[in-house]
Structure formats: C-alpha cells, structure tokens
Amino acid sequence: MTEVHTGASMSLDGFIAGPGETGFEHLFKWYGSGDVEVPTAHPEQTFRMSADSAEHIRALIDRTGALIVGRRLFDMTNAWGGEHPMGLPVVVVTHEIPDGWPREGSPFTFVTDGIESAVERAKALAGDKVVGANGGTIARQCLDAGLLNEIWVDLVPVLLGGGTPFFEQIKNAPAVLEGPLSVVQGIDVTHLRFRVRRP
Amino acid sequence: MTEVHTGASMSLDGFIAGPGETGFEHLFKWYGSGDVEVPTAHPEQTFRMSADSAEHIRALIDRTGALIVGRRLFDMTNAWGGEHPMGLPVVVVTHEIPDGWPREGSPFTFVTDGIESAVERAKALAGDKVVGANGGTIARQCLDAGLLNEIWVDLVPVLLGGGTPFFEQIKNAPAVLEGPLSVVQGIDVTHLRFRVRRP
Numbered sequence: 001m002t003e004v005h006t007g008a009s010m011s012l013d014g015f016i017a018g019p020g021e022t023g024f025e026h027l028f029k030w031y032g033s034g035d036v037e038v039p040t041a042h043p044e045q046t047f048r049m050s051a052d053s054a055e056h057i058r059a060l061i062d063r064t065g066a067l068i069v070g071r072r073l074f075d076m077t078n079a080w081g082g083e084h085p086m087g088l089p090v091v092v093v094t095h096e097i098p099d100g101w102p103r104e105g106s107p108f109t110f111v112t113d114g115i116e117s118a119v120e121r122a123k124a125l126a127g128d129k130v131v132g133a134n135g136g137t138i139a140r141q142c143l144d145a146g147l148l149n150e151i152w153v154d155l156v157p158v159l160l161g162g163g164t165p166f167f168e169q170i171k172n173a174p175a176v177l178e179g180p181l182s183v184v185q186g187i188d189v190t191h192l193r194f195r196v197r198r199p
Numbered sequence: 200m201t202e203v204h205t206g207a208s209m210s211l212d213g214f215i216a217g218p219g220e221t222g223f224e225h226l227f228k229w230y231g232s233g234d235v236e237v238p239t240a241h242p243e244q245t246f247r248m249s250a251d252s253a254e255h256i257r258a259l260i261d262r263t264g265a266l267i268v269g270r271r272l273f274d275m276t277n278a279w280g281g282e283h284p285m286g287l288p289v290v291v292v293t294h295e296i297p298d299g300w301p302r303e304g305s306p307f308t309f310v311t312d313g314i315e316s317a318v319e320r321a322k323a324l325a326g327d328k329v330v331g332a333n334g335g336t337i338a339r340q341c342l343d344a345g346l347l348n349e350i351w352v353d354l355v356p357v358l359l360g361g362g363t364p365f366f367e368q369i370k371n372a373p374a375v376l377e378g379p380l381s382v383v384q385g386i387d388v389t390h391l392r393f394r395v396r397r398p
Contacts, residue, residue, distance in 0.1 A: 012213075012350075012352065012393065013213045013364060013365065013366050014211075014212045014214075014364075015213075018372070018373060019372075022373075026373055026375065143358075151211075153211065157376035157377060157378050157379070157393050158373050158374065158376060159342075159366050159369055159372060159373060159374040160373050161366070161368065161374070162368075165212060165213075167212050167358050167360070169360065169361075170358055170360040173217070173218075173361065174221075174222055174225055174357050174358060174360065175358040175360070176357050177357060177358065178356060179356050180356070180389055185379075190379060190382065192354075192389070194211065194356050
C-alpha cells in the first residue's frame with residue numbers, strides 16, 4: 001500500500017517557522033552547510049550540504065512519488081515558479097481553485113474536497129513510491145485522519161521561541177511514535193525518522 | 200567556571216508535560232524500558248532502563264553538584280518527600296519561603312531574589328561540578344539571563360499536542376545552539392546534548 005510520509009526542518013522547540021515567518025536562515029542552514037551538490041528541478045538552485053545530509057535527502061527524493069501541500073505554501077512560493085524543486089507532481093489542498101489554474105502541462109493538481117481525497121489523489125500519482133505530505137496543517141490533517149505513516153524530522157539546533165509548530169492542535173493526542181528508526185548526523189542538522197504507531 | 204546545564208524528557212513536539220499535567224507515562228517510559236538498575240536517593244525507587252540510558256544518566260548524575268528548581272515543582276512533589284531523587288542539594292526559586300521551611304539538615308535552600316542569585320547560590324553548592332537547572336520556567340530564566348551553558352534533551356517519540364514547553368517564551372529568540380555534541384540511543388528515548396552559543 002502506498003504510504004504517506006511527512007518531513008520538515010524543525011527547531012529543537014518544535015517549530016517549522018519562527019514568529020512572523022522568520023528563522024528560515026537557521027532552519028534551512030544545513031541545505032548550504034557542506035560541499036556536496038544536490039541539484040533541484042530549478043537549474044539555478046543547487047543545494048550544497050554535508051555528504052551525510054546529501055545521501056539522506058537523495059534517498060528521500062528517490063522514494064517520493066508525489067507531494068501534498070496546502071494552499072498557503074502554494075501561494076507563498078508563487079507555485080514555486082511553476083515547478084516544485086523536487087520535480088514531482090503536487091496536490092494542492094484548497095477551498096477554491098486559484099484563478100488561472102490548473103494549467104496545461106503543469107505538475108499541480110487541486111483538490112477542494114478535503115485531505116482524504118487529496119491523499120487518494122496523491123497516492124494515484126505516486127505510483128509505487130510514497131506520498132510526501134507537507135509539515136504543518138497538511139501533516140496534522142493526515143495524522144488526524146489516520147493516514148500518516150512516517151515523520152521525518154530534520155532537527156535543527158536552534159530555539160525559535162514560537163511560530164508554526166510541525167504539528168499543531170492534533171486531535172488524537174498523544175500520538176505514540178516508534179523510533180527513531182534512523183539517526184543521521186549532518187552539519188547543522190540531525191535527521192530523525194519516526195513511524196506513527198497504528199491505533 | 201561552574202557551568203549550568205538543563206535537561207528534561209521532551210516530546211518530539213517540544214513539551215515536558217502534556218495538557219493538564221498529562222503524558223508522563225510516555226515522557227518517562229524510558230526510565231523503565233530496560234533491565235539495568237539505576238538507584239535513586241529513595242531506596243524504594245529504582246529505575247530499570249536500557250544499558251545506554253543508564254550509562255548516560257549515571258554520567259549526568261556524576262557530573263551534577265546541585266540543582267535549581269521552581270517553587271511549583273517543589274510543591275507538586277511535596278519536596279520529593281524530603282530529599283531529591285538525585286540526592287543533591289536543591290535551590291528552590293520562590294517568591295516567598297514556604298511555611299515550615301527551611302528545615303535543619305534538609306538539602307533545600309530557598310532563594311527569593313531571582314534567578315541570578317539562585318544560580319550563584321547553586322554554583323557555590325555545586326563545587327567543581329555543574330549546576331542542573333530544571334526544564335521549563337527555570338531553564339528559560341537561565342537562558343534569558345545568559346547563564347545557561349548546555350541543554351540535554353531526552354527526546355521521546357510521542358506527540359503530546361500541547362502542554363508545557365521545555366522553553367517557553369524565551370526573550371532573545373532565536374537562540375542558536377551547537378550540536379548535538381552527542382547522540383545516545385536508548386529504548387523509548389534519544390539522548391541529545393546541545394551547547395548554547397554565547398552571543
């Protein structure tokens with residue numbers, strides 16, 4: 001069965017963005033903390049990270065077949081200029097399809113009838129790979145719906161003191177996890193992989 | 200110079216207690232997840248944890264010379280029945296000295312003039328060892344005052360969804376850390392040690 005995983009860079013105090021959308025220079029520092037190149041779907045954007053982080057992220061990219069993101073991130077990034085850096089099909093969860101979308105030949109699909117429908121759609125797009133759900137609201141909705149299988153945390157040594165939690169207001173707390181199944185130490189980051197225990 | 204370290208069991212989403220003082224069966228599960236005995240100052244209370252966690256916690260106990268806790272924990276635990284499980288002198292930060300205290304021959308000292316005074320007092324008691332500051336309010340006050348050197352996180356694979364953060368409302372966010380200096384994998388816990396970067 002196609003699995004749903006979520007992953008994000010998270011501060012030690014649990015935030016994927018600081019207060020007022022700040023702190024990204026800390027959260028994403030590890031993307032530039034080494035000399036091993038990791039290309040993206042955008043030719044002008046290449047990450048240069050530690051060898052261990054590069055191996056970790058390449059494996060993650062290889063195993064992922066489709067993404068689910070929220071409308072807010074889609075808008076904030078201006079649709080990533082037309083293509084997600086991971087070069088994957090993206091399902092956007094939204095109340096209303098944005099003006100001018102969908103576009104012919106674009107990797108973005110819009111789902112307006114909730115998270116379960118979005119997951120179903122993304123699974124179909126992912127083929128035999130996993131679905132990657134964005135951290136924050138989308139990951140929380142997947143967790144609440146019992147649809148989340150793994151949580152990949154890129155733990156960053158900083159305290160942001162507030163902002164957007166990785167998991168906000170989850171419904172069925174406490175959610176017991178298994179792991180970490182793996183611990184990979186990069187530079188400026190520790191990659192931890194957890195499995196959601198089925199009730 | 201005597202250092203100040205803080206440590207606590209923390210959920211993956213950053214809480215040292217769940218909503219309404221719940222979740223401790225998850226946060227402290229690792230204290231009973233193995234068969235290596237770690238005795239406490241209370242003869243009737245012995246932990247049985249994994250060998251790796253036991254080695255980690257014994258080293259932590261060995262290096263600690265005095266503790267700082269808040270009045271709330273002192274009250275909640277009823278002064279730990281008269282002695283802290285670690286068998287160490289304890290400085291209690293409080294607005295008013297509680298009725299019936301201090302007591303002759305007791306390990307508890309009360310400081311009513313703030314965190315800096317409490318740290319000074321604890322350092323004198325710690326001798327050539329480190330001061331252990333309790334997670335939550337006390338750790339945050341030490342961090343805000345620039346008096347905190349290390350953060351030891353016992354990371355527990357659970358999402359509590361709310362409660363008491365390890366670091367709440369820190370003043371000078373973001374606080375950049377170094378590390379983890381060490382990663383020790385126990386059963387039901389990952390021990391991570393971070394250093395606070397001096398401004």
